[in-house]
Amino acid sequence: MNQILIALAAGAVAGFLDCIPMIMKKLDPMFILSAFFMWLVSGIFIHKAAIFSSPWQNGICVAGMVFLPLLFLIVRMDKAALPQIIAATVFLGALIGLAEGLLLG
Numbered sequence: 596m597n598q599i600l601i602a603l604a605a606g607a608v609a610g611f612l613d614c615i616p617m618i619m620k621k622l623d624p625m626f627i628l629s630a631f632f633m634w635l636v637s638g639i640f641i642h643k644a645a646i647f648s649s650p651w652q653n654g655i656c657v658a659g660m661v662f663l664p665l666l667f668l669i670v671r672m673d674k675a676a677l678p679q680i681i682a683a684t685v686f687l688g689a690l691i692g693l694a695e696g697l698l699l700g
Contacts (some may be wrong), residue, residue, distance in 0.1 A: 598642065598699055605694045606629075606638020609687040629665070634687065639662045641691050642699065654692020658684050 610631035615624050617627045647653045662684045669677055 599639065601698050602638045602642035603635060604638070604693060604699075605641075606635040608694075609638065609691050612633030613683055613687060625672045633661055633665065634691075637688065638691055638695075641688070642695050650692040650696025651689040652692070654688040654690070654695070655685050656688075658688025658691070 606664075610633070612629050613634055614627050619674060636660050640661060641654045643656045644653055646656050662680075669680060
């Protein structure tokens with residue numbers, strides 16, 4: 596149970612970091628909630644998945660897979676935001692993977 600709480604906390608931190616620019620841009624609250632919950636769920640999936648032996652690579656891979664369905668909506672709404680969102684997904688996915696690798700071994 597403690598490991599799940601740590602995974603949720605790592606996802607919540609990533610979600611908070613991802614949502615700060617969205618709040619500053621005054622985006623729709625549903626977009627902000629969607630991003631936050633994507634990271635919350637990603638925290639658990641990254642913890643449970645074992646695709647790569649390296650935690651940061653595992654984090655990037657899982658975050659990318661969780662993000663993939665949202666990619667199509669973002670392309671439809673704002674193509675210009677895509678590079679920034681992909682960079683944030685890679686960075687935060689690696690960050691969650693590293694944090695969980697250090698904290699949960």
